[in-house]
Amino acid sequence: MSKGKQPQSSSLPLPNPAAGSANPAQNLSSLWGFMRPALDHMMHGPTNDNTKAPAIQVDYYSRIHSHTYNYFTAQSESSNPLPLGLMGAAGAGGGGGGSGPVSGSFDQEFVSGLDLYEQIDKYYAEIAKESLLGAPQDDSTLIHYLIPCFNRYSAGAQSINRLLNYVNRHFVKRAVDEDKGWLRLTDVYESVAKTFSFSDTRDQVAQKMKDKKTDELRKWGYKVDAAAETLPKAEAAAEAASSLDRVVPLVSLAHRRFRTEFIDTLLIAPRLNGGGKKAKKKLPKPSSNGAGPPVPKGRLARAVSQLLDTEELEEKERRRLAAELARCLWTVGVKHDHVVRKKLDKYVSQHPPFPPEGSTT
Known part of the structure; x- marks a missing residue:
């Protein structure tokens, strides 16, 4: 990952790796090793522009697509039984209370898709953690690191999404069609349950759900x-x-992992207690003007x-950095009512970034 710097770009796209005897589509391990x-390369490869991921050769690109397709179809044609854990989840019925992304009925193609999806999610989590480890300890340089780091990460994620x-x-x-997406039927029902009536038609119920979304x-x-x-951008956020x-599209999966x-x-504030009752620290008293006591801030807030x-x-x-950080969050x-987002959004609305040099707007 970029650590705030922009390395020299590679002149040629990543070539197709040497073909081995194993079929990459035969199992997840082989497919993952191939792609x-x-x-x-897309996430870490050198580039002069942090907003663009480096390319791979067309033949390699096509083979990844073909092997992914073959992996899905080969698994769907397999007679292997479902993994025991997923069989238990399937028997448990729908919901969303478990730690995994899906539950309900499965077939082998769906299970193979879930396996690959979870592998990609784990991959993004590892990269995001590595990026955090590279963050400077000095708060004054943290944002200068974070913005190009996120731009490079996001550019790679968008290329992988394609x-x-x-x-x-x-x-x-x-x-998503099976109600396992970012907004589920239970979420909608809990918020609009009081407005439902036994006399509602199917269209009226659908309209209430649409309004909630x-x-x-x-x-x-x-x-x-x-x-x-504005619709796809809002839904992606x-x-x-x-x-x-x-379950969300792969680019949103990557962005979610960058957040988590x-x-x-970086948003977590230090705890006021030391881990036990005896070590608990007393909050400072309010000031004479009635203002509340100072509250510890997380690194990003500072x-x-x-x-x-x-x-x-x-x-x-300053305006540029504030606008780019607000866009990143x-x-x-990061929800609109978070104190850091509110502070940035207010500043950006009052101090919009200057137009690029040479712009006529």
């Missing part, structure tokens, strides 16, 4: 009368904000305060 170099779109179309879509998407910037592209048991393994860690209050940065750079699903 892993491509994913690593490369493995078969997973989105044949596993994620099916899981629209209300949720508005929290992520969706505007009914705005441009059409809502997907990234979902819990780990929800990187951003959320870094944002330094960014917005420092006089060492030019105004143009929105993209990975």
Whole structure:
């Protein structure tokens, strides 16, 4: 991953690896071993532009797509029984209370898709954790590291999303259709249950559910009368904000993992107690003007305060960093009412970034 620097770009796309005797589509281990170099190249490969992932050769790209397709179809044709753990989950019925992303009825193709999906999720979690380990200890340089790091991570994730779109179309879509997506029937029912009536028609129930989804998407910037592209962007942010048991498209899966393994860690405030009753610290008393006692802040909150209050940065750079960080937090699903997001959003609305040089707007 980029550590805030932009290395020199490789002149040629990653070539197709040497073919071995094993069929990459025969099992998950073989398939993952075949595609892993491509994913690593997209996520870690050198590039002069952190917003663009380096390419792989067309032949390699096509073979990954073909082997992924063959893996799905070969598994669906297999007579192997379901894994015992998933058979238990299937018998337990639908819901969402478990730690895994799905439950309910399964077939072998769906199980193979789940296996690959969970492997990709684990891969993103590992990369996000590695990125966090590389973060500087100095709060004043944290945001300067975070933004290019996230841009590079996101660019790689978007390329992988396109490369493995078969997973989105044949596993994620099916899981969402089976009520395992970011917004489930139970979520909607709990919030609008009081408005349901036995006399409601199917269309009336569907409309209430649609209205609830629209209300949720508005929290992520969706505007009914705005441009059409606000809908997929808002839904992608809502997907990234979902819990780990929800099935979401691969790019949202990556952004969600960046939040859970990187951003959320930086947002955690230090505990006021030392782990026991005897070590518990007393809160400072309120000041004479009635203001509440100071509350410990997480690293990212401290870094944002330094960014917005420092006089060492030019105004143009401060506005740019604030806007890009606000976009990052929105993209990975940090909710709009979080204190750090509220502070950044307020600043950006009052101090929008300067237009690029040469722009006529």
